[in-house]
Each structure stands twice: as structure tokens, then as C-alpha cells.
Amino acid sequence: MRFPRGAEEKPELQLAPMVDIIFQLIIFFMCATTFNPAETEMKVNLPVEAAATTQVAIPDEVIIEILNDGGIVVNDREYDSPSSKDLPTLRDMLTRLVDVFGKEQAVIIQPGDGVKHGRVVDVLSACAASRVSNISFYASSG
Numbered sequence: 001m002r003f004p005r006g007a008e009e010k011p012e013l014q015l016a017p018m019v020d021i022i023f024q025l026i027i028f029f030m031c032a033t034t035f036n037p038a039e040t041e042m043k044v045n046l047p048v049e050a051a052a053t054t055q056v057a058i059p060d061e062v063i064i065e066i067l068n069d070g071g072i073v074v075n076d077r078e079y080d081s082p083s084s085k086d087l088p089t090l091r092d093m094l095t096r097l098v099d100v101f102g103k104e105q106a107v108i109i110q111p112g113d114g115v116k117h118g119r120v121v122d123v124l125s126a127c128a129a130s131r132v133s134n135i136s137f138y139a140s141s142g
Contacts, residue, residue: 047139061106062097063138064090064123068114072123087126094130103133110138 065073070082072090079090097105107127111120127135 045136047137061108063108063110066109066111066115066119066123068112070119085122087122090123091126091129094127094132098131103131105132106134106136107132108136108138
């Protein structure tokens with residue numbers, strides 16, 4: 001007995017399973033990826049312009065001045081060279097302060113008017129490496 005031959009079907013590529021696999025891969029890589037929260041964990045108190053009628057002295061505060069040439073001055077003593085990015089001497093001094101006074105040691109960063117932002121980031125990195133968590137900026141009204 002002979003069967004009638006109909007039109008033969010050509011094989012086609014199924015896209016729906018391929019799209020499902022792509023979505024599964026995307027979900028897998030999103031779950032397996034870890035994000036580096038190094039700079040997002042650093043808490044910084046941004047300066048706020050306010051009418052200062054009287055000055056209030058904050059006890060145990062350390063004021064880090066950043067000079068225009070990149071020099072770092074703390075309590076009239078210069079730390080590290082202006083070309084140093086790691087600032088090991090400043091980091092050691094801040095680490096000793098944190099060991100003595102705790103992580104809530106107040107640090108105020110006072111950059112000069114012409115200081116590059118990269119130098120401020122170097123000082124912030126030294127503070128983070130020293131485990132300083134109470135960082136503020138001094139806003140000059142110049």
C-alpha cells in the first residue's frame with residue numbers, strides 16, 4: 001500500500017528555547033556577580049553653608065590641610081611628599097589615632113582652593129585604610 005506523499009516540512013530553528021536559555025544565563029551571572037562596594041561604604045559629611053555666629057570646638061578633631069602643591073599638613077607638621085599617592089606616613093598616624101580614640105575619631109579635610117580632586121581622593125583613601133569613619137570637609141568661604 002502506498003501512502004500519498006504530501007509536501008515535506010523543512011526543519012526550522014526554534015528561537016523560544018534559545019531565548020529561555022539566554023535569560024537563564026543572564027540571571028545566573030547577575031546572581032554570581034559580586035559588586036565592589038569600596039567607595040560606597042565610606043561615609044562623608046558634606047559641607048553645609050551656615051551662618052556661623054559662634055565657633056564650637058570639637059574635641060579630638062584632626063584637621064588635614066591639603067596644600068595647592070599636593071602637600072599634606074596636620075597640626076603644622078607636613079606628612080609625605082606631594083608626589084606620594086599612598087601617603088604611608090599619614091596612614092600610619094591616622095591608624096594610631098584610631099587605635100587610641102576609636103573609629104569615631106573626627107577627621108576634617110580642608111583642601112585649598114586650587115587642590116586637584118585626585119589629591120583629596122588620596123587623603124580619603126588613606127582615611128579608609130586607617131578605618132576612620134567620621135570624616136568631614138571644611139568649606140572655606142573664599
